[in-house]
Amino acid sequence: MEITTKRIYDDPDNDGARVLVDRLWPRGVSKEEAQLDAWIKEVAPSDELRTWYDHDPDRWTEFKERYVSELKEKDDAVGRVLDVAKDDQLTLLYAATDRERNNAVVLREYLESQID
Template sequence: MPSRNTPRVRRVYDPPEEADGVRVLIDRLWPRGLSKEHAAVDEWPKDITPSTELRRWYHEDRTRFAAFQERYEAELAGPEQSRALDRLAELAESRTLTLVTAVKDIDHSHVPTLLAALGRSRPAG
């Protein structure tokens, strides 16, 4: 069994690169001002993105980051989210996986929590 590749994280606004492999959009909303052609997104699993309610709650007060991470982690434990995480883990087993996002401050977004959950996920099989 091949070892899992660590997913790359890039901004969706950056030009796609051949090294990106499979490009997965990890935002609930489509990036403003970007055509689907220029985004070059292969998959868009909305189940792994923070819920609209959680996203709005966090955006009201960015000092809630620790609580946001805990709440998002709880959302990722749901059955649909677990299946979507397993799918990404499966992709990462066999090829380069690039998670693309529109967020500017990746370190204080949903991305670190998603990466941690993906690291714990097991592909089906």
């Protein structure tokens, strides 16, 4: 299975299964525009972690560690993300402007470690 990440504001294009992995619905995007297969907000970072991180690059390393710890406690939600894709391509969608440091990047790495 190929797992990619993409901003929800980018046009859908050969994305396979599209799963929004943010806790909050992204501003300015309609459900029709999003073309989602699923919105699994339970797999997103906790409100406490998300607020603490606040997309501060200096907190990235600790955010990753804390988020992975949370993911280990969310087996059902993580499994639901993988079930949406089956053996197909999976695109994890997020709203953050930073394409390299966001929850979808961490989740992709975590999922890849679970399926290898």
